[in-house]
Amino acid sequence: MNNFNGKVAIVTGGASGIGFAIVERLLSVGAKVAVADLNSDKLKEMEETHKGNLIGCVTNVTKETDIEALVNKTVETFGGLDYAFNVAGASKPGAIVDQSEEDWDFTVDLCLKGVFLSVKHEARYMKEHGGGAIVNVSSLNAHVPMFYGAAYSSAKAGVEMLTKNAALELAQYNIRVNAILPGLVATPLTSGLTNIEAINEAYMERIPMKRAADPAEMAGPALFLVSDDASYVNGASLLVDGAWAVTGYPDLSKFM
Template sequence: MHDFSGKVAVVTGGASGIGLAIVERLLKAGAKVAVADLNEAKLRELEEKSNGQVIGVVTNVTKQADVAALVQQTVDRFGGLDVAFNVAGASRAGAIIDQSEDDWDFTVDLCLKGVFLSVKHEARYMKDHGGGAIVNVASLNAHVPMHYGSAYSSAKAGVEMLTKNAALELAKYKIRVNAILPGLVSTPLTAGLTSVDAIYDAYMERIPMGRPADPDEMAGPALFLISEDASYVNGASLLVDGAWAVSGYPDLSKFM
């Protein structure tokens, strides 16, 4: 367990899944955390349980004013911003020839534009206050396409390249930017797929470790990337996929 006592973190998409697991790890390690999400009820619950270590900020990461306000409220409440985790994401699936423009825009705006705006405003503060570390959550699908996932896969590939570009531009300000690329993780967003036995079995055929990850198994690598143990890791993409990338991707088209 790393010690992040005295550190201030922002976590977008922090009310559930991977984001929540990161929040819980940060709190155990002594950090103060600004949790950004659209789930206001969950944010208030996290605040109530945190003994003053959490501020919940209702945030739409696709809106620049919301993201700027998130950073400002974090600084106002906790006195600074040292590290950030940009996790917020979701997908509206569809075949390329059928997908609506609205569904494409929803997915790409949330998964890619939301990360861009978050990095932009987090780094603006860090640049003038001694640096920091940022971790973006991309996906195995940044490398591996999937049926009905062109918007999501394209956005996550963009997150990986945005991460590399941010590392290139921000290193001179002592800001490190890295990405984790999760494989299949048991979260509310994947439950609609993994709850179907045939689809679950198709996934398991492709994952050498034979199971989905727990969200906490993403939080550990994410926190490593902001730690001093990763002080020379910058612009990296860390696959956390149970060896999935070396095996292939299931053909989900037969289930659609």
């Protein structure tokens, strides 16, 4: 993977967890990175640390005008856009019979519409400038349902299909679009559950590798998918889950 030097990448959700690990890996191989996130304090800190190689863009990925501004600022600052990693995501869980419309909309807007808007504007630029490569972060839950996760699992399944549809439409412009589907990754998103011993044990019973991934273990697969080594990989879903998909999700209903 030697084609990153001087390349320009956008990472949404790059101020924490998986996105942050992707940002660090991109910088370590010589890329310039525009980090899009709601967390303005962390963005400022990252900009200070990596002056000249990183810009922080306060962005709400559910707002189209924010995404347009993000792409424009990236191109103005670094002179182009080669790769994009659409990572931002979170959820408000709830049983289907109880979940409010508001919580459903929060989750689906962030996890699915946010990726649509990101791909739309990233690809618009790439289409006019010789192509590029995009990775969307879906989830094991695109394939495996979880109690109280109907909105999240549905949105992540949507991200997987959106990725395939984007690959179909954008291949003619030399743009590849792939997805990674993480299993359990140790980040602030999951610590609320995994810090509860009984829940963590239930996860570990199902994960053949008997541990959560470190966020850095998502960065290699994500960078591989945009790299020239993956030049014929397009519309693919790469499970990065320590073989969790082969056993299924634990029954979380007994803990709620």
